[in-house]
Amino acid sequence: MVELALGLLLFFLPHLMVGQAPMVRLRQRLGAKGYRGVFSLVVLLGLVLIVVGMGRVDDVRLYQPPAWSQHLAPLLMLLACYLLLLSQLGGAISRQTAHPMSLAVLLWALAHLGANGGLSGTLLFATFALYSLLAIWRQYLRGVRPRLRPGRLGRHHEIWLALFTLALFLSLLLLHPHLFGGRSLV
Structure with a gap:
């Protein structure tokens, strides 16, 4: 620890x-x-x-996650993958948030907090969630506001962004047990 x-x-x-x-x-x-x-x-x-x-x-169980959180986690991860790629590649939805990377990390942390329950995971994911919230707050205080970040993938940017999001999400879903442990969701 x-x-x-x-x-x-x-x-x-x-x-x-x-x-x-x-x-x-x-x-x-x-x-x-x-x-x-x-x-x-x-x-x-x-x-x-x-x-x-x-x-x-040696992971100590702090809480038993509710059964519904096992189903919510993949949805949150899909959104996190989209926001992560949006933060790097730009896109139309960047008009709605100035913090896509911080929101991606926050959703990732919340998905894992809701689906786990062990001491080490709770410490890890709660720290990332807290940092993400702090980063969003600090950016807000500095005056960072939503603005269009033009897409970098050409004419059909939003379609490519959706396809890359799906590819990243499915890759993480399939490889998660091998790379990070835990149970497979497929």
């Missing part, structure tokens, strides 16, 4: 500190490339510790 907690701290603390005085001074000292390198290394170390921590923890 120590590795998981330390990994979450190393993963999220640099993200939370972006734009704060210590990070601005560090960027001035190291330059843009050096700063990005150090930032990336710390976050990557955090990610490695999260993976190692999740693999080593």
Whole structure:
């Protein structure tokens, strides 16, 4: 559990500190490339510790998820896949939200919080959900508002976006037990 907690701290603390005085001074000292390198290394170390921590923890059951959450999780994941791709590729619905990446992570976390119930999963997914909400709030305070992000996939962008979303969702659905553990949904 120590590795998981330390990994979450190393993963999220640099993200939370972006734009704060210590990070601005560090960027001035190291330059843009050096700063990005150090930032990336710390976050990557955090990610490695999260993976190692999740693999080593003796999971204690905190709660029994309701049966309906097993059916809601795939729907939330489909929406998360769409928002994730939208954040990278643009599209018409970007007029409705300025935070597609943060919303994707929030839906991913909520889907897994609702479908799991173990201590390590709850710690992991609750931390991601909380960070996503905080990121949305911080962007709102900075004045980030919805705007059209033109699609990058050409003439039939929205159709391609839907097809890529479906492909990503089905890939995650089929590979989830092999990559991340858990039971198969198909």
